[in-house]
Amino acid sequence: MMLNIENLHAGIDGKEILKGINLQVNAGEVHAIMGPNGSGKSTMSNVLVGHPSYKVTEGRVTFKGKNLLDMPAEDRSHEGLFMSFQYPVEIPGVSMTNFMRTAINEKRKYLGLPAMAPTDFLKLIKEKRDLVKLDAKFMNRSVNEGFSGGEKKRNEIFQMAMLEPSLSILDETDSGLDIDALRIVADGVNRLKSPETSVIVITHYQRLLDYIQPDVVHVLYQGRIIKTAGPELALELEERGYDWVIKEFEDSQR
């Protein structure tokens, strides 16, 4: 199993947001996590990648059989966990090339491999840039600085392609994207899909799921997964909203 979350409770600043999440993701699967604002979607992704502001109070998470919650954020990355940020961060003064070279070589160091030869690195950059149609000029710029909204998201997928993660979490990757950018991003994600890799798509809307087909759709509400079904659920949510799922859940709790 790729990812196994059992009874995960977590929060920030002493406030519990996740109240017992259970989720299993197998290799090769695409899961969508949907839900209204404030349901805990971003908390969940931040907890999984090890954001230091979030505290886990209960539960277990294993990633490819290893205890994920014990690892610092950088080791989770080295083990193959990637998150595409909803708001990619600008880092003035750190060039994309330097940033990527450091990231790749730190991962290789973790895996016991020598640093990548400069020519191989440049070749890799070229190949992965083409995947998301990211112009070469961005490589000399500071990370995300002066990138448009769409360029930032393409840059996230470019980094994902460079690092070849086994599990990618796309946190609201569709927000702020026009239809063309959305297509390029989704196309990039789809081309990176393989039987050995999994994707968790966190999204508010059905829109992105037209391009990245999920195998399983979950609804997150008040820190719990209240419904899990096939891809048809996303379409139904798009049509009818969340109210009926919430009502169904509340009725079942009585």
Add this chain to the structure above:
Amino acid sequence: MNPAQNYIELFQDNRALVERGSAGVMNSVRDAALKCLERYGLPHKGLEEYLHTDVSAWFEPDWGMNLARLDMPVDLAQAFKCSVPNLSTQLYFLANDTFASSDTASRNSLPDGVFAGSLREAAINHPELVEKFYGRLADMEKPGIAAVNTLFAQDGFLLYVPDGVVIEKPLQLITLLSSKVDLMVNRRILVVLGRESQAKLLLCDHALAANQYLTIQVAEVFAGEGSMLELYDLEETHYANRRISELYVNQEADSNVEIDYVTLHNGQTRNTVLSTFSGRGSRLSLNGIATIDKKQHVDNMTFVDHRVSDCTSNELFNYVLDDSASGAFAGKVLVRHGAQHTESQQTNRNICLTREARMFTQPQLEIYADDVKCSHGATVGQLDDKAMFYMRQRGIPESEARMMLMQAFVGEVIGRVSLEPLRDRLNRLIEKRFRGELTQCEGCRACR
């Protein structure tokens, strides 16, 4: 006792000795310096300009001075080995406050009419030239760093570039503190650029032996009409050095001056820059970096005087403070009545890496003209948490991410350095500094 009094008496008792070891032109201004010191004393904490650096306390120890001009031999080739050899410069040395003739200095090739060498020798051989400039900018109407220096300075360095002469290759003046006893050093630098002339001068301040030092460096810079000067001042000394430097700059019309101060390693440092635009259409780029830790202290005070119209000044000082280091920056820009079309920007950014590190910043702008474009700003903060986490998510360990963010922060200033090999050298030195591989001064074998 008032510490100034000690120095007044010391001078009066040893006047003959001081003057014998110097030159007539330098001796002729000592009376004025004496008067200034008697009247104003030394700078102390009660003055706003010295609020964060109690300079007068530095004068209290009974410092040794080499007034008799005893030869204090420094094996230059042995003592100093540049860590980045690609920086091809014409080398000159000052051992403490004495110009040291060396093989390298005599091999330097300079265009006709250029003088680079001992200020004392120049004052003896070309008194009419030195007299025109020496002591003309140093301010004797205030508590007296310039006064102490003028009182005791016996030698130093002169760079004179005649009208229209361009020196392509940078000149590098390495000042070495080396002594068997605790020592006070009075170093004097004079830079004169004629009309349409150009030069680049790099000052590297090093300390060889781990004695206590009080270094006083006063420099006067005359940038003639249409001239271009790049002046770099890199301090790489150690914890037992106290350094006070005062730099006076006068810019004639259409001149272009760049000044970059880098404090890479030090003890306690106070740098003062007083720059005046006296001719229209001139530009000044004034920048600084301080990377300090432990109990190190750096105080940079700048004063840019826009006396005439159509001049531009750009200032950027970035500090990184670790452990219980303390820093201060005070920058004043004065735009006088009639100095229309002045453009001035002043920025001071600081990162305190610990809760114990302290930074005091005071940007000031005083404007008496109505058609100007001026701005200033200052920030004190920590490294960006969001950027740090983003980097860690991509697999860059926390320590490495910190390093990259600090490098980037300082890199903003390094990017303004015009001399490319120096930029590369600075990037490498700064990285070493942050990695803790630069415990004392890099170039000196004695420190290793």
